[in-house]
Amino acid sequence: MSGESRAADDKSALAFFLELLRIDSPSGSERRAGRACAAWMEDMGLSVAWEPVSLGDTVSANLWAFAPGDPALDPVLVCAHLDTRWAGVPDVRRRSDGWMESGNDVPLGADDKAGVAAVMAGMARILREGRRHPPIHILLSAGEELGSAGVRASRRIAFSARRALVVDAEAPVGTLVEAGYGQARVWLRYAARGEADRFSVWRALQEATVRTGFGLTCELVRFVPSDTGCEAEVAVWFSPDVDGRIAKARYRSWVAELERSTEPRDVRAELVYPAYDVRASSWLHAVRSRMERGVGPVTCVRMRDGCDANWLASMGLLPINVGVGYESAHTRAERIHEESLVRLTRLLVAALSEP
Known part of the structure; x- marks a missing residue:
């Protein structure tokens, strides 16, 4: 050339x-x-x-x-x-x-x-x-x-x-x-429960981010309190080192536990990319x-x-x-x-x- x-x-x-x-x-x-x-x-x-x-x-x-x-x-x-x-x-x-x-x-x-x-x-x-x-x-x-x-x-x-x-x-x-890495997002909405309850929800979400298990990492990226309740957004990353089926099963179990422990009024989850x-x-x-x-x-x-x-x-x-x-x-x-x-x-x- x-x-x-x-x-x-x-x-x-x-x-x-x-x-x-x-x-x-x-x-x-x-x-x-x-x-x-x-x-x-x-x-x-x-x-x-x-x-x-x-x-x-x-x-x-x-x-x-x-x-x-x-x-x-x-x-x-x-x-x-x-x-x-x-x-x-x-x-x-x-x-x-x-x-x-x-x-x-x-x-x-x-x-x-x-x-x-x-x-x-x-x-x-x-x-x-x-x-x-x-x-x-x-x-x-x-x-x-x-x-x-x-x-x-x-x-x-x-x-x-x-x-x-x-x-x-x-x-x-x-x-x-x-x-x-893969990523999922979880959006949660909570009814108004007073200042103390909003703090309890925030603390429970923060604690949940460290209990995802091997192959998943998590971060609370948004928490917005208001007079009508509060909204939260959580990002979850899937490690490429873990079989996809196993990671998704752990993710679904983690979301179910998150719902049980924080009792949101509404939940929406989406896989952003695998x-x-x-x-x-x-x-x-x-x-x-x-x-x-x-x-x-x-x-x-x-x-x-x-x-x-x-x-x-x-x-x-x-x-x-x-x-x-x-x-x-x-x-x-x-x-x-x-x-x-x-x-x-x-x-x-x-x-x-x-x-």
Whole structure:
């Protein structure tokens, strides 16, 4: 590969990232960002298709593309998401030291527009250089910030591939997520019982958070007293080290005991995302080896925050979430370094093409 061609792709990742940042794309309103991606992929010669999905009261769409490859190789699904948690367009500031951040109150949006841009640039290089690669299905999902709604509603995923690369981890470039925690939320409402009783409920909830048993951790994230009673929200994390069926059975038993001991007026529980573990997969070993040969050392970690990878695993895929390099996602302090886009593009090329 010539130095000139590599520089062109490095520049394209940054240029497309900056183009995406100029497009407002909160969850449910991703279509415009998707159209920009569709045009870019069609210019590469890829076939694209839209998959409508319902996101609450609105209808958005997942964007799919396909790059035919060597049929002797196992197909791969590459996934990143189009939506951002906050609406608006950031005032992008590119500092002299290479960091990019927002100069207004809108978070930068590198989660996950940096991941999308690196996928686009990596595919452009693979195709232009004629690299041997497996059949590649590209999914740019909608509604990831709404509990991976686009992935969960998709009817195409099961027919695409068994192996997946998800480009969406809030971690340094060169990080692979080998296991992810699951999370459930429990919302409880209590009738008015007086100040002393409200304190008793709060204390009972705090005590319950340390009695979850092995494989579960718990936190009281919200407790709001009022004249009409009080409301509480509890987060429960499932360790990937424990069999999912055992963890869920312990969780259900814990919720039942919580109801018995605190006597809420109303209870609602929801699985936000499931746990998963790909540490024993040959796919993880293959991706790590290819990336280390192509770019350099790679670190494998477990991640507490959920994303599309958690739900892809529940659908029977082997997902490896790739560190994108952004920091402080969803906050005014969100930022990413320009070099992260360059290195991430090279890592994806190494992972998706044959040595």
